[in-house]
Amino acid sequence: MIDQQTGTISLKRTFESDLSNVEYQIEIHAKDCGDPPLSSTITFPITVVNKAMPVFDKSFYSVSVNEDVDVHTPIIGINATSPDGQNIIYTIVDGDASFQFGIGFDTGVISVINSLDYEETPYYRLTIRATNYLTGSHAEVDVDVLVQDINDNPPVFKEMSYKIVLSETVMIGTPALQVIATDMDSEKNNVVGYQIFSKEHNSTDYFHIDSSSGLILTARILDHELVPEYDFIVRATDNGFPSLSTEVSVTVLLKDMNDNPPVFNQLLYEAYVIS
Numbered sequence: 001m002i003d004q005q006t007g008t009i010s011l012k013r014t015f016e017s018d019l020s021n022v023e024y025q026i027e028i029h030a031k032d033c034g035d036p037p038l039s040s041t042i043t044f045p046i047t048v049v050n051k052a053m054p055v056f057d058k059s060f061y062s063v064s065v066n067e068d069v070d071v072h073t074p075i076i077g078i079n080a081t082s083p084d085g086q087n088i089i090y091t092i093v094d095g096d097a098s099f100q101f102g103i104g105f106d107t108g109v110i111s112v113i114n115s116l117d118y119e120e121t122p123y124y125r126l127t128i129r130a131t132n133y134l135t136g137s138h139a140e141v142d143v144d145v146l147v148q149d150i151n152d153n154p155p156v157f158k159e160m161s162y163k164i165v166l167s168e169t170v171m172i173g174t175p176a177l178q179v180i181a182t183d184m185d186s187e188k189n190n191v192v193g194y195q196i197f198s199k200e201h202n203s204t205d206y207f208h209i210d211s212s213s214g215l216i217l218t219a220r221i222l223d224h225e226l227v228p229e230y231d232f233i234v235r236a237t238d239n240g241f242p243s244l245s246t247e248v249s250v251t252v253l254l255k256d257m258n259d260n261p262p263v264f265n266q267l268l269y270e271a272y273v274i275s
Helices: none
Strands: 022-031 039-048 061-066 074-077 088-094 101-103 109-112 123-132 138-148 161-167 175-178 192-198 207-209 215-218 229-238 245-255
Touching: 061 074, 074 138, 088 101, 101 123, 161 175, 192 207, 207 229
Parallel strands: 061 138, 161 245
Antiparallel strands: 022 039, 074 109, 088 123, 101 109, 123 138, 175 215, 192 229, 207 215, 229 245
């Protein structure tokens, strides 16, 4: 409550003995006795601290951990002290719905107890409670766990294989098709580059692939009568370390066009007719 004359704020009743640290937002109105009266309002916080509560050595904790960390690996230690001695137990009370982490109830050491996956959950905010088991008073602190991506996903093509039909009369530099592979990893680990590898007929001499987009273009004049079909491999490689790659087969069938006139077997024919 507040003294209307002096503005002194005092406690109206005592707090509960097991009260956790809590913050109250107090709004104060001040009004003069003029005519007309003028007033002003201010809001400010009052934080109530229970001195019997455990006190953490930090107000906030943060740790980074690779997604391929071994199960049961300790990742960070939490420490709290109590005014009446080390009668503290630790529990995770929020932020771990899938039970990825465990905490030593008497040590405060947080460990990974189930495999992490950056692609599924890259970030956790755990709420850790320290409880004085003699008095029941407790305090809580947040722990941010940042999962670091590891290059554990190879590129994946949209199709199991590719086959197209292309006219034999197309010009050099004509786009034939685009192969696209995606990588579930993050940042540089999901940047994909493409290469062509020949299976037969020196396919890499007749086709070129843009290394960044996967667009395949003709590199030479094609001729159905010489080679009616081209088969080659496209490899997609990510930019992780070590890099991962996937291959897919591509078949290009040439469509025969009427581009060859009839040709006589010899330039001159002679015949004699006996009458």
